[in-house]
Amino acid sequence: MGTMSNDTLLEVKHVSVDYGAGDGAVHAVTDVSFTLRRGEILGLAGESGSGKSTLAYAVSRLLRPPALITGGQAIYYPRERDDETDGAASISKIPGLSGVRGEGPVDLFELSEDELRAFRWNDLAVVFQSAMNALNPVMTIGAQITDVLRTHRPHMPAPARKERAIELLRLVGIAPDRLGSYPHELSGGMRQRATIAIALALSPDLIIMDEPTTALDVVVQREILTEIMNLREKLHFAVIFITHDLSLLLEIADKVAIMYAGRLVEQASHYDLYKHARHPYSYGLMNSFPTLHGPRRTGIGIPGSPPDLRDVPPGCAFHPRCPFAFEPCKTVLPLLHPAVPGSDQQVACHLYDAQYRATPPTTEEIAARYEAIAEGSAVR
Amino acid sequence: MSALESALTPASVAAPDQAILRAEHLRKEFPVPQMNPFAPKRAVHAVEDASLALYPGRATALVGESGSGKTTVARMLARLYDLTSGTISFRGEPVSLRGGSALRSYRRHVQLVFQDPFSSLNPVHSVRYHLSRPLKLYGHATSRQQVTEQILALLDRVSLTPATQFIEKYPHQLSGGQRQRVAIARALAVQPDVLLADEPVSMLDVSIRLDILNLLLRLKEEERLALLFITHDIASARYFAEDTLVMYAGQMVEGGPSEAVIQQPKHPYTKLLISAAPDPDRLSADGRNRVVLPARGEIPSLVTPPSGCRFHPRCPHAMPVCRERFPKRTELGGGQWVNCFLYGDGGNPVAPANQSPATNTPS
Numbered sequence: 001m002g003t004m005s006n007d008t009l010l011e012v013k014h015v016s017v018d019y020g021a022g023d024g025a026v027h028a029v030t031d032v033s034f035t036l037r038r039g040e041i042l043g044l045a046g047e048s049g050s051g052k053s054t055l056a057y058a059v060s061r062l063l064r065p066p067a068l069i070t071g072g073q074a075i076y077y078p079r080e081r082d083d084e085t086d087g088a089a090s091i092s093k094i095p096g097l098s099g100v101r102g103e104g105p106v107d108l109f110e111l112s113e114d115e116l117r118a119f120r121w122n123d124l125a126v127v128f129q130s131a132m133n134a135l136n137p138v139m140t141i142g143a144q145i146t147d148v149l150r151t152h153r154p155h156m157p158a159p160a161r162k163e164r165a166i167e168l169l170r171l172v173g174i175a176p177d178r179l180g181s182y183p184h185e186l187s188g189g190m191r192q193r194a195t196i197a198i199a200l201a202l203s204p205d206l207i208i209m210d211e212p213t214t215a216l217d218v219v220v221q222r223e224i225l226t227e228i229m230n231l232r233e234k235l236h237f238a239v240i241f242i243t244h245d246l247s248l249l250l251e252i253a254d255k256v257a258i259m260y261a262g263r264l265v266e267q268a269s270h271y272d273l274y275k276h277a278r279h280p281y282s283y284g285l286m287n288s289f290p291t292l293h294g295p296r297r298t299g300i301g302i303p304g305s306p307p308d309l310r311d312v313p314p315g316c317a318f319h320p321r322c323p324f325a326f327e328p329c330k331t332v333l334p335l336l337h338p339a340v341p342g343s344d345q346q347v348a349c350h351l352y353d354a355q356y357r358a359t360p361p362t363t364e365e366i367a368a369r370y371e372a373i374a375e376g377s378a379v380r
Numbered sequence: 381m382s383a384l385e386s387a388l389t390p391a392s393v394a395a396p397d398q399a400i401l402r403a404e405h406l407r408k409e410f411p412v413p414q415m416n417p418f419a420p421k422r423a424v425h426a427v428e429d430a431s432l433a434l435y436p437g438r439a440t441a442l443v444g445e446s447g448s449g450k451t452t453v454a455r456m457l458a459r460l461y462d463l464t465s466g467t468i469s470f471r472g473e474p475v476s477l478r479g480g481s482a483l484r485s486y487r488r489h490v491q492l493v494f495q496d497p498f499s500s501l502n503p504v505h506s507v508r509y510h511l512s513r514p515l516k517l518y519g520h521a522t523s524r525q526q527v528t529e530q531i532l533a534l535l536d537r538v539s540l541t542p543a544t545q546f547i548e549k550y551p552h553q554l555s556g557g558q559r560q561r562v563a564i565a566r567a568l569a570v571q572p573d574v575l576l577a578d579e580p581v582s583m584l585d586v587s588i589r590l591d592i593l594n595l596l597l598r599l600k601e602e603e604r605l606a607l608l609f610i611t612h613d614i615a616s617a618r619y620f621a622e623d624t625l626v627m628y629a630g631q632m633v634e635g636g637p638s639e640a641v642i643q644q645p646k647h648p649y650t651k652l653l654i655s656a657a658p659d660p661d662r663l664s665a666d667g668r669n670r671v672v673l674p675a676r677g678e679i680p681s682l683v684t685p686p687s688g689c690r691f692h693p694r695c696p697h698a699m700p701v702c703r704e705r706f707p708k709r710t711e712l713g714g715g716q717w718v719n720c721f722l723y724g725d726g727g728n729p730v731a732p733a734n735q736s737p738a739t740n741t742p743s
Contacts, residue, residue, distance in 0.1 A: 047585040187678050217445035218612065220678055222656035244586050248658040274660050288586050290619030292642060292659050299619060301590030305555045374594075 008077050009205055009238050010036040010059070015072030017051070017058050026309045028054040028067070030262045033336075038205065039236040043253030043270070045246045045285070047306050051262040052242050056208045059240070060126055061108060061116055074108040078123065079205055121152055125199035129211040131191035135183040141169070141194045142179035148201045168197040173227060189220035193227065203235060210242045225252055247289040250274050258282045261307050261317035264336055268345035276363045278339040278347040281318045283366045300374040316350070323369035328356050399433035400606045401457065401490065401574045406430040406466035408452050412683060424682045426452045428630040428690075429706070430466075434574055434606035439597070441609045441617035441638065443653070444627035447679040450610045453627070454576045457608065458492040459483055488518055491567035495579040497559035501551040507535070507562055508547050514569040534565040538595060557588040564595065574606045575599075582612070593620050614657055618642045623715075626650045629679050629690040631706060636716030646718040648674065649691045689720070697722055 017029040029051040036042050044052040057063045059074050111119055128134040136144055145165040149156055156164075166176040172193040183191055192212060199207050209228070213221040229252060232239065243249055249256055250270050257267045258279065266279040277283040284302035304321040307313060313320055319329040328350050339347040340360065350356045361369075407430075409423040427449040434440055444450040455461045457468065459475070468475045470489060476482045494500040501510060511531045515521040521530050528547070535543035538561040551559055560580060567575055577596060581589040597620065600607050609620050617624045618638050625635040626647065634647040645651045652675050675694045680686055686693050692702040699721060707719050708726030 047587060189678055217678070218614075218658075219445065219652055219656045219673065219676075222673055223676060226673075245658060246586070247660050250660040251658055251662070285587055286660075288590050289658075290590075290613075290615040291661060292615045292618065292654065292657060293661055296618065296639070298594070299590040301594075302587035303591070305557055305588055306585060 007038045008035060009038045009040075010077070011073075011075040012036075012055075012059060013073045013075065015055065015058055015074065016070045017054050017063065018068050018070050020066045021068060024310075027312070028262055028309060029058065031072075032259075032262075032264050033072075034257055034264065034267060036206070036238050036240065039232065039238055040255060041232065041239040041241055041253045043249035043256040044240060044242045044259060045244065045249050045256060046259035047244055047285075049261075049306055049309060050259040052259050053210055055259070056210060056240050056242055059108060060120070060124055060208055061111065062126070069109055072109070075105050076108050076119075076123065076206075077105050121148060121204065122202050123204050124206045124208065125202075125204045127192075127195050127199050127207060127209045127212045129214055131188065131195045131215075132183060134195050135191060137183055140180050140182055141174075141186070141197075144194075145169075145198055145201055148198055152202055164201070165197075168200055169194075171200065171231065172197045173223075187220075188216055189224060192216060192220075192224055196224075196228070196231075200231070200235065200237075204237060206238050206240070208240045208242070211244070212241075213248075214243065214245070221248075228252070245289075246285050250286075258285065261309065261312050263317065264348065265318065266345075266347045266349075267336065268339075268347075272343075272345045276345075277366075278345060278352060278360070279318075279349050280322050280324050280351070280366055280369075282347075283363070284321075284370060287367075287370065298374060300370045303373055316348075323373050324351055324361065324366075326350070326356070398435055400436050400471060401434040402469045402472075403433075403453075403457060404431045404467050404469075406453060406456055406468070407464045408449070408456060408461060409464045422683055425685050426630055426682055427456070428685075430627070430630075430632050432608075432625060432632075432635075434608055436573065436606050437600060437604040438623065439600055439607040439609055439621040440623040440625065441611055441621035442625050442627060443611055443614050443617050445612055445653075445679055447629065447682065448627040449630040450612075450627050451578055452630075454492065454578045454608060454610050458490060458576055459486060460492070484517075488570055489572055490574040490576065491570050491572040492576045492578065493560075493563055493567050493580050496583050497556055497563050498551075498583070500563050501559055503551050505550070506547070507531075507549050507551075507554075510562060510566050511535075511569050514566060518570050520569070520571065530569070534569055537568065537599070538562070538565045540565070555588075556584045557592060560584060560592055561595065564592075564599075568599070568603075572605070574608070576608045576610070578610045579612070580609075581616070589616075590619075596620070614642060614653055615659075626653065629685060630682060631690055632719065633689075633691065634716075634718045634720075636712070637714065640714055640716045644716075646712060646716070646723060647691075647720050648695050648697055648722075652694075 013033050015029060015032050016027065018025040019028055020026060032055055034042065044056060046052040054063070054067065058069050063069065142165050145168055146161040149161045149164060165179060169176050169178060174190060174193050174197070178186070186194065213224050216224065241249065241253055250273065253270050255267065256270050256273050258265050258281065260281050266277070266282045273282065277286050287299055288301045290299055302321055307317055315331045316329045316334050319325040322329065332350065334348040334350050336346045336348045339345045339352050352360045406427055408427040409425055412422040412424060414422065430449065430453050432440060442450045442453060452461065456463055470486065475486055508531060511534055512527045515527055515530055521527045531547055532543040535546050540546045540558060540561050554562065580596065581592050584592060593616065596607065599605055609617065611617055621638050623636065624638040624641045626633050626641065626649065628649045634641060634645065634650045641650065642654060645654055652673060656673060674696050677694045680690065680693065687703055688705050689702045689707060692698040695702065701721055707721045709717050709719050710724040710726060711717050712723065
C-alpha cells in the first residue's frame, strides 16, 4: 500500500451499504469509491435518498442497524507521529494521546470499539445539520467542549481544558464570555459555530459536515461557510461536505461528487463541473437552481422524481428521467470512467463510452435536449 | 418576459383600481404569554408596516429571512391571522375583519398554498376527498359525477396524469412534488383570483422545484391568477416574479421590478442578502471566490426590536437618524422604491452622502 502519495487522507473503495437484509434490503449506497486528500473539501451532492448521508456515516462508522456495510474498505492514512511533542507552537496541535496516528494505514471498517473510540474526535469529527439537536440543552457550551477534552485527554489539567475551550470559541468567532451560555441562549448561527468548535477540539484531520448550514438563513450561512474556509486554511483539515445545494457546493468545495440512487454518477473539480457538467443528471441538477445574473431563461429542472430505492430501475438508474436515454442505458450499468481521455473528471454514463457513442455530447447539446423536454411539457 | 414587463409600466403600478388585492400598513403583534399578570404587556412585533398590491396575471415575490415576517404577511392576507392594524381591500372593497360568511366569500377568491405538503394534506383522506371538499363547499359541483369530472380536470391542470390513477391515491402514496401538486389543485378547486404561495418549493427535492414553479407560472398565465410568492431565496424570486419586495424584521425595505431590485439593489440589507446568496457565477478559474459580506449578524429580537430602521444595528451606513425613526418610502423611478435615509426620506431621491453604497467597502 506504499504506493499512495502521502497527502492521501482517506481512500474509500467500493463501499456498499444496505438497510435491512435479505430480499427486502434497500441498497442505499452501492459500490462507491473516492479519494480524499489532506486539507481538501469534497462536496457530496445529491437529492434526498441519493445515499450521500449514508455514505458519510458509513465512513464515520456511525451507522446503526438496520443499516449494514455490506462491502468495501475505507482506508485512513493517519498523520505521521512527528509533531506531537511541540504542541505549544500551533493551535492545531494539542499534546496527548491520539487516535490511530502513526500506526500506518487502517481500514476504518475493521476498527474495534476501542480503536473507534480513539479514532473518533481525534481523527474524525462530525458536524450535524441541526445544531440544536446536536448540543446538549442542559449543559453549557463550555462544559460540552471540556467534556470532549476530559474524555479524550484524561491527563489534561482543568485550567488547560478551559483555556483550550476559550481558544476554540475565539477560533470560531464566539466571544469567550459565552462559555457559560446554554444552547438555547444562543442564536442558530452561534449554535452551529459552537458545534464546529467542539468538532475542532482535538484538531481532527477529517470533519464530516452533514448539511451544516441548511437550517440557517443565507446571511448566517455565508458567515459560517467563510468561517469554515478560513479555519480549513489555518488548520488544514479535510472536509466531506454533504448538501443538496449544488450551487453552494460549487463555491466552497475543491472536488464535487454527485450521487444518484446510491451511486456516484460524476466526480470532478468544482470548476470543471461548473464549466461542463458531463452527466445529464449533474447538468439537470445544476440547472435546477435559478441564477442571480445573466439572462432570465426558463429553467427546466429534471422531469420525473428520484427513484424509490426499493425499486431502482435496471441499467442506469437515471434512464427514465434522462433526455438522452438510449438502449444500453436500460440494461447495462455504466461505471465511473474519465469523461474525456486523460481528464480527471469522471462520469458514469454511456454517452462518454466510445463503445456506444463515438463523440460525447457537448454541454450545448445537453442543454438543447433539456430545453426540448421543457417545450414538450409546456404543451400539456 | 418582455410582454410581462411592458404590462408593468409605472403607471399601472400607480393605478390602485387594477390591483385585485391590496394591503396597506399591515401590522401584527403576537402577545407574549407571561406568568406575572401585573408585568407590562409584551409582544412580538412580527410585522411593523407592510403594504403590497397584487395584480391579475402577475407574480410578486416577498423575500426575507426567517423572522422577517413574510409568512405572517401571507397569513394575514389569507385571513388566518387577525390584523393588529391596517387594511386589506379586495377589488377595491375593504375586507371586513370578522364574520364567518364574509370570511368564506373572501376565501372563495384568495387561497393559500402551504410550505410543507407532508403536513398540509390529511393522511387519512384520499386525493378525491381533498379536492371534493372545496368543490362542494363553494358550490362548484353538486352531483357526484360533476365532482369527479372536476377533480379529474383539476389533476390534469396540475399535470398529475393519468388523472384517473391519482384520484384514489392517499398522500403517503405520493412523492413530495406530487403532494404539492395536489395542494395546488386543492387551492385551484375554489377557482380563486389570488394564490398566496408560502415557500411552495422549499421542502421539495431540488430537481423538481423548478417543475412546480413552472406549473405555478403556467397557471398564472392561463388563468390570470394574482400570485404572491413567499421565499427566502432571492434567485428564485428573480426567476418567478415580476416584482420583488424585500422584508427585514417586519419592515418592508425595498421593492420594485425584480430585475431592478436584484441587479441594482439599493437598500443595504438587499445588498447583504444578494451578496450572501450562493452564486457559482462568481467562480473564477483559479478556484476560490471570496465573498466579503457588507454586514454581519442576524435578525434582532422582535420582542424588543431596534428603534427606527430595524436594520441600523447591522448597517454599515447607519446614521443617527436611522435610530430615531423609519424612513419614508423614496421612489427611485421605474417602479423601484426603497425605505432608506441614504436615498432620501420620501419625496425625491437624493444622491447618497459621504458614503456611497454603490461601492460598498465593509469596514
